[in-house]
Amino acid sequence: MKPIVILDSGAGGLTVFDEISRMIPWLPVVYCADNAGFPYGPKPEAEVTERVCHLLDVLTQHYNPVLAVIACNTASTVALSALREKLDIPIIGVVPAIKTAATLSRNRCIGLLATPGTANRAYTDNLIQEFANDCQVIRVGSTELVHLAERVFRGEQVDHQNFHDILAPFKKADVAPDHIVLGCTHFPLVRRELSDCMPGVTWVDSGEAIARRVHSLLPDISETHGSALRTVVFTGQTDSLNLFRTAFSGYSFHTQVILSCPLRQ
Numbered sequence: 001m002k003p004i005v006i007l008d009s010g011a012g013g014l015t016v017f018d019e020i021s022r023m024i025p026w027l028p029v030v031y032c033a034d035n036a037g038f039p040y041g042p043k044p045e046a047e048v049t050e051r052v053c054h055l056l057d058v059l060t061q062h063y064n065p066v067l068a069v070i071a072c073n074t075a076s077t078v079a080l081s082a083l084r085e086k087l088d089i090p091i092i093g094v095v096p097a098i099k100t101a102a103t104l105s106r107n108r109c110i111g112l113l114a115t116p117g118t119a120n121r122a123y124t125d126n127l128i129q130e131f132a133n134d135c136q137v138i139r140v141g142s143t144e145l146v147h148l149a150e151r152v153f154r155g156e157q158v159d160h161q162n163f164h165d166i167l168a169p170f171k172k173a174d175v176a177p178d179h180i181v182l183g184c185t186h187f188p189l190v191r192r193e194l195s196d197c198m199p200g201v202t203w204v205d206s207g208e209a210i211a212r213r214v215h216s217l218l219p220d221i222s223e224t225h226g227s228a229l230r231t232v233v234f235t236g237q238t239d240s241l242n243l244f245r246t247a248f249s250g251y252s253f254h255t256q257v258i259l260s261c262p263l264r265q
Contacts, residue, residue: 002066003028003229004214005059007052009038011153011244012146012186013071014251016094019207020069020214021252027218028229030063031253035244036236039146040074041115041184049079053086055235058259060087063231067092067217069210071185074115077123090217094206096124096183101204102132109136109175111201113167113194114183116141124183138173142166149186152193154243163193170198179204231255 006013006020010033017031034040034055040048052075056068067090070076070083076093083091096118101110110132112119119141128137145166151158170177180198182188182205191203232253234241245256 001028001219003030003063003231005030005032005056005063005065005068006071007032007034007056007059007068007075008071008185009034009040009075010146010150010186011189011247012149012184013069014153015185015188015205016069016071016207016210017251019211023208023211024215024218026228027214030059030065030231030233031248032059032233032235032259033244033248034235035238035241036234038150039115039143040072041117041143041146045078045117048075049082052079053082055259056083056091057086059233060089062259065089066219067214069214070094071210073118073184077118077121092210092213092217094185094210096127096181097204097206097209098124098127098137098181099131100209101179101181102135104202104204105135105177105179107175107178108134109138109173109177111170111177111180112137112139112183113145113170113180113187114139114141115143115146118183136175136177138170138177140166140169145190146184146186149189150240153189154240154247156243160193160196163190163197167194167197170201176200178202181205229254231257233257233259235259 069092080093119139179202230253
């Protein structure tokens with residue numbers, strides 16, 4: 001069977017991969033960690049769009065996937081339309097799970113923890129207006145948490161006070177949110193650290209919904225048995241590459257390569 005491609009700026013898309021792998025364990029996967037372009041959040045929207053479109057075009061030519069998952073909230077909200085115009089395979093994006101959190105909230109106060117761009121983007125305003133207009137929504141944008149999540153993933157030591165500081169606006173609010181949306185795919189990588197800071201909160205992400213969507217778009221074929229072929233692709237010889245390689249080896253990726261076609265600068 002043709003593989004699917006999962007694209008993210010780093011390790012965050014693994015939180016989506018986990019759900020896909022759990023639901024469809026026989027599915028071949030090519031995971032692209034664009035470590036040379038990490039992080040996407042602070043970059044101008046036009047630059048993210050150009051980079052992701054070019055990179056996914058190269059991946060499509062190399063691996064001929066049946067579909068692609070843009071496992072990054074920033075890239076999904078700014079580049080999805082351009083990707084769908086450029087490529088003739090299904091493209092699945094991720095969006096903050098505002099609807100789920102609003103549906104589950106009991107005290108009608110929810111939080112959104114995302115990158116600053118995602119937290120303040122008009123796309124997010126529309127999601128809140130459509131699905132959570134009867135809720136108080138507390139938004140917290142943090143680029144630092146993306147870097148912390150990557151460091152935790154690579155096995156590096158971090159100061160846990162940083163997590164308390166990032167979550168402070170939620171804790172200082174007159175009404176504390178009972179559900180907080182993890183609006184960046186990196187953030188579930190530090191769910192345990194976040195839960196230690198706010199143990200009474202339910203953390204909500206989009207991983208399971210994305211896995212269901214992938215399953216619904218796959219060709220109607222019988223499940224295969226044995227170990228699925230899983231390849232991780234990196235985009236640059238960065239200082240953290242060796243730590244990345246070691247960390248990814250724990251996710252049953254059998255092949256690790258550096259993308260041979262250079263990205264436009």
